[in-house]
Amino acid sequence: MAGDSLVFFDETTDIEALVAEAKRQMRRLSPNDVELTAAAQAREGEVWSPQLLPYEEWVSERAGEASASTEMLEGQEIGLIYTGAYSMGGISDEELNSVLERAMAGSHLARPESSAVLAPRLNGASGDELSIRDVVSVREDEGGYALSGFDLKSLARATGADDDLVVVLPAFVGDVPIVRITAEAFARRYVQGVGVRALIVPDTVACIDADAFSAVSAGHIHLGSGVERMGDMPCDLAGVSPRLGRRAYSVDPDNAHYSSSDGNLLTKDGAKLLFIAPPYASDFVIPAGVREIGSVALCTGCEPPRIVRCPETLDRVAARGWDDAVWICSPASRVGIALTARGVRLASDGVVQSDDCFYDFNDEGALLVAGPAAPKSISKRFAEAAAARHAGMADQSPSAAIKQAVPPARTMLSLPNEVCGRPLVRIGVRALPFAPETVVFPDTVRTIERDNACKGTKRLVLPEGLESIGAHSFCSRAFDGAVVIPKSVRFVGEGCFEYAVCKLAHTGSTVHISADQLLSCFCESGEDGVPFNYARYDELLLSGKNLPDRLGALISRVADPHRAPDEVCSALVERLRERGSDARKRVAQNGDRDEVAALLAAGFIDDATFDEQIELLRSCNRADCVLFLMEEHRRSNAAASRPSSSSRARFAL
Template sequence: MNTNSLVFNDSITPIDKLIEHLIKNCPALAVRDVHVVDAARASEGEMWSPQLLAHEAWVASKEKASGADGDLLRVGALGMGLSDEERTRVLAQATHRSTQERQPEALREQEGSEGDLRGAIEVRQDTDGYAIVGVDLHRFAQTCGGTEDLIVALPAFIGGMPVVRIAAEAFSRRRVQGVGVRLLVVPDTVKRIGAHAFLALSAQCIHLGCNVEVLGEQPCDLAGVSPRLARRSYSVDKHNKHFSAHRGSLFSSDGTRLLFLATPSTARVELPSNVEYIEAAAFATGCEPPAVVVCPQTLARVDTKAWDDAVWLCPHGAPACHALRRRGVRLAGPRAFEQDGCWYDFDEDGAVLVAGPPKPASVSRRFAEQAAAFAAAVHGIAGDAAGVDGALSPSAVAAQAATEFAASGEAGSTVGYVSASASEVLALPREVAGRPLVRIGIRALPFAPASVVIPDTVRVIERDNACRGTKRLVLAEGLERIGEHCFWSRKLEGPVLIPASVHSVGKGCFEYAVCRLEHTKTIIHVSADQLLSCFLADPPDEIPFDFARYDELLRTGKNLPDRLGAVLHRLAMPFRLADDTRDVLVSYLRDHERETQERVARDGDRVMVEALVHAGFIDERTFDRQIELLRACNRTDCVLYLMEWHREQGGQSKPFSSRDRFAL
């Protein structure tokens, strides 16, 4: 163990022994060893707020000034009333002072280059002691001869005065980036630590002294520091009256407030039994979150949102249940269990889906895993054949992994994640543990496979089941309610059938999708703007769609992915369609006549053709071109209908012969 008590390098000695050694040998520095930053203060009687003379007085002084016209410097408007001699003297004083201020900095840089830490710590004098406002870890690393596994002990005294505070900017990113600290010891004299003081610091363990009273919020992003952290933990002096530590986690002195949970965490995390409040920075980011969080009965408040995607096993009587459910956390009771990758719970009506299959790995992560596996295989082969062929370079390994990844067909995917198979299907069971599946919980399916089948036992789908990645969706008859912001993957194929039993659909559902309302036999095109949603929740007539608002949307065409198709489907089944709106829609079709005729021939059916005839779009003028396009697309039923209609209108003097019908 090195005897330098301010900073040294150690990767072997246990943390407990290091802390004990540094507490007994707490460093103290002289004033000349640090850089004292003077806080800006107003002198007695001095006012820092801008003081300007009244406009009238300034004009009067301008009139009294002497000098040639146009000479602003002489009249004082630019020279602020100073003579040439006075201005020269002020500039000379400023230049001399600037030179004096730069001289100590140059000396400090020269001393630092020789391995001295003088000036590496910046402090500011407060009323009750010193505050550390800057720690240059690059100077520390230069002294130790390495940038990893540094043991840093902050000074307790400077010139006989205690260090009582660590400012929020003490470990700013420009001072600590690229330096890894194994242990940071905060001395016993420190009472207050600013918020986000350790945000940019790559420290594996932080020890708090016995007198720390105020600790600002300290978020931790393991991937946002350099070098990247694999873990972080806290240690607290046993005599501290405000904070405590247990297995690397930081708590209040009584253990009811969780300030930070030690990382890395396992797939299943059990919170201590007496925790009541989880603070906003309690869970680290930049690492793999747990799949399950087991909560105690005493839990009353959770401010952090880092693990909202996990399944929270929380007793129903816990005070935090209501707030967590309102926030969208996937809650389950103690009876919840996992089956086929999904979590289920039970209520008085039956089984509830709490969480669907886990989110598949992203494209970048799958590539990283393949590259790591390929690199390990290459290095293993190279290790066996060392001295014969030699190992591949890192760039060659990455290039080979990228080639294999591109050949797998996943490199060009634009989906938020890549499924293991294009035919992947999630068919939820009708029964779970002998009880019917009646409800899909809040955010149970934020991600889902390409095909999702909801059984006929499900009555309610709660909000925020986005099903991102789903292309084919089957909703069975018997479903009654669909919550807000469901099924907005924007990749749903074909008209999605909304059963007639559904009488309530929340806003923001089925974005960019084409849906068929079985209750009214109409096909609707859903806008991408949630503010323009036409779905209704609990309407009096149990038809969960506002056709009047939808018609206004068709008039403007705002944020409709396929306005022409939406207009054609609306005219094909004119449920609650006003006459004036129909005329406007037909006028729109006439403005896009050629494109409309081609679309009808390609995608239309006899019902659509009949509706367009009754609406007046297909008439004597457009008859010939429309029937030729239908004939080219082999739409025999539509052609026969138009020929019969044309004959009834007097366009054909004699009926068709069998030969003419066969020609059609």
């Protein structure tokens, strides 16, 4: 320990001992040691904020002149250059000197008196020693002072260390207590690059503003007995420098408003969980007695749990950082209803894990609650390795860690027919937000609930027997070829299969799906059992709105005009003729005999386009289509006897 220092290096002393010593010997600063700012007061009804005087007036006032003047005091110019360069942040003394030398080269600013003015700013008031006044600032507040500035970077440089530091905040300025820590006291420019092992808040502090410690890389924060109110304090382990591997809170036992347990921060009665200490176990248990989880209780920048087990007392979860986990709670409970409404996956205590998937059970059979987790990217693995090394949990460098062999990414998910002897009949809400390249559902599945986007899937096999597909499912936008929708499907929700090509087994039709949910053509099946609104689809084709492949959609629709009135068919053929050359090339490249026959019957292939279509089919080696067209031509022109030099005659049988 380091006596009454505000900041000192200590990597071995127990945290409890550090807190006890800080409580026994509270830091007291002299009024002459700090920069004191008088609190500004706005008049009633006035919107006021402090503003710097115009530049020329400020110079004149400092010079003691009555009128504005452009003449500066000695060293003022260099002071402005210094301030501008230093405010860039993260600049070393060597870099700063280089900036100043370039700025002053060939200028009158390079005079000796300017350097003399700058020297005290760089070295502190007494040469090598740093003045507390330069790094600690307070302002008047109700009941005492508010800590408004704490330059941890400067204090760390004076200490000679930038990691494993212990920060003991001052309790008094003279005989006046520090009762508040403002949001800007630990601004990022003051703390960037400094690792704090413990930050100790004295007993005199009653209020801590929101975000006051959010930029500090502090592994442990202790709240004194006097803290009555603390604003939201979000924690991003990856968003501070150096990156954190863990953070924990402790609270003085005499505090009447807050308490701590295992590094977690709670209200005094333990009913509200304000902060959950990371890192998190894969199977996380929320402490018993908790009724509410605060909005910033969950850290970001670390691996969240896959399962969260809730106590019966839990009523509300304001934080959303773990919405991708599986929550073990009753769907009928108050918290269960709220979590279900925002798409969180729920399960009972009987949930089982198999092949990296989680299954639950009900009266119908088995239910897929959550599929495999999305694979980690290289950047995420690097960040996790860096955090683990900095936190002392690993010795290996991040670069070496990402070069290690990892299990190959899963390419196929084939769900089982049975789980623990029960048939798999349902895919739960958001069970598959991500999925491997190939997903195969068993023929026992009857319902796929909403929000199963299957991001990353390229091949999808839906079973005959499936009856319902919930909204916003299968939005991969990466499917290879058409997705077959089984004849048994009676309902497809809005937003499904966006930007995909689907083949409806009910009619054999191929349809192209828009990504605009307001233009969704899926619906509940009508009398013919087809869950698709063809009339609306025809309107979409004629308008050309937001289709990934309008030409392909027009060709498919003209080739299979299911439920289309004659006037709509004629309009679709006209739209296709507007892109006649491109359409004929597409037919030659991708069409089959049945499609060519349908286009011929619809009138798209006629006497005017027959020769061009034949030549294109021949160049693509589509012999079956060529033979079909020539046979149709022979039948329709059997009575013709005059010779012809056209391609029809050349390819006639």
